[in-house]
Amino acid sequence: MSDADQNLDGNGIGGLLEEIFVVEPTTAERICQSCRSRHPAGAHRAYIAAGVVLRCPSCSDVAVRVSELPGRRVVEFRGTWIFESSA
Amino acid sequence: MAPVSRGFHGRRRADIDTTKVPPGQYVVDDFPVLSAGPTPHTPLDEWSFTINGAVDSPTSWSWEELLALPSETFTVDIHCVTKWSKLGTQWTGVSVDVLLQDVDTSAEYVSAFCDGGYTTNLPLDDVTDGQAWVAYEFDGEPLEAEHGGPARLLVPHLYLWKSAKWVRGLTLLDHDEPGFWETLGYHNRGDPWKEQRYWSD
């Protein structure tokens, strides 16, 4: 693995997020549980290690954690998420 | 299996002694940087290492005090759960045995805690008897921040997510307390030779 896929953002991991959310996720907004700031998923900072961690761009607290294991995906969400419907 | 990409071979693997490579791993020559969050930058005059939890009273060392402890320079292989292994890495650090020398405890587990909030859990037996260090040099140079500097836990006989970067201490516990990745599907112990990557392994 090269370093080219480090320090991405929620937009860059959009493919993974879309598999979880099923709807286009990068425009979904989140209100942070720690600092109460509001940002689209696409603007969050993504870190790729043993799993993927998405963090608040204002305070760096954890927004989403994802582990991709054989045959399953374990996901944790924090904060309040807002999904606009297309209707 | 997904369709094969004509002519793609992946990262070139060096000629290696396969007995040194745990199952499912491949050897790399570089040192990939994988972090669960931004690199912290604690000034050394604010840094300390603490042992707390199931002890009579917590013990702390400042940066200077840590560096004054007996240290070792040693060479080990490291194995990341994302499947890369790096052989023959050289480190300098203080053995956890030295840090626990004067600590009286009936604890059976430890939880390593770090700048940035990362945690990982280990049986106490896996960080004693010369199996673990608080390492502050890599390849003869001060450990770079992106690789966990100023100091990281190093437990080379387990997967590298147990070698917590930016470690600030160990909490001794009488119960196992799953850490950052262990609460998200990763194995509580993480022995690469038994391929203990995930919960059900």
Added chain:
Amino acid sequence: MPLTWRLGTVVATRTETPSAKTITLDIPDWPGHLPGQHVDVRLTAEDGYQAQRSYSIASSPEDDHLALTVERLDDGEVSVYLCDELRADDQLELRGPIGGYFTWQAEDGGPLLLVAGGSGLVPLAAMLRHRAAARADVDTRLLLSAGRQDDVLYRAELERFATGGIGVHYTLTREQPPGWSGWSRRVDADMLREMGPDARDRPRAFVCGPTPFVERVASLLVDAGHEAKMVKTERFGPTGG
């Protein structure tokens, strides 16, 4: 619509610069895309080993084929394969389009302020190409930061855009050709102020490139009065795409 892995066929490859290639693909049942979106590309070796990376779509939605421009990184497992090995008639596995956050369509309006670091130009070029195809007349300004003139992607096309009324600005930070009259320093507040538009005009800003570049430029724009939500960013990682 669920994202699935699809197989595209390479129609052609074109050298853009000594370190970048454009790959044009034919993808059956491609659903179309918005300028700014990207695809995930996945390579599989015969022993099952896989590597996956994201690449911005360079083509506009109006084009017949999908185009990706790949910057070749010396230690890049995937980019080296795509630039050195992949050829016409090969198949490439990909999924997309991905990313609704970093997109612009003509109907979104302007003014449009685009700032690119190196290969960060790729998704912004898709926006410019779409703007041309849609004959959208919005006030559009582009600032491209590159090391040398040889690193500049789509040079001739950018010149045509400039002639056609888009404000195209360059800063070459490592080496400049003789007689260079453009900028030659890192993007700073003065440069952004000079190229405009002013924050009062509420431009839609898109910043793309290496992570440190993007974070610095986004901060400069916010400091200059642009509302944070009007500044969209796409980080490529420490070195590039």
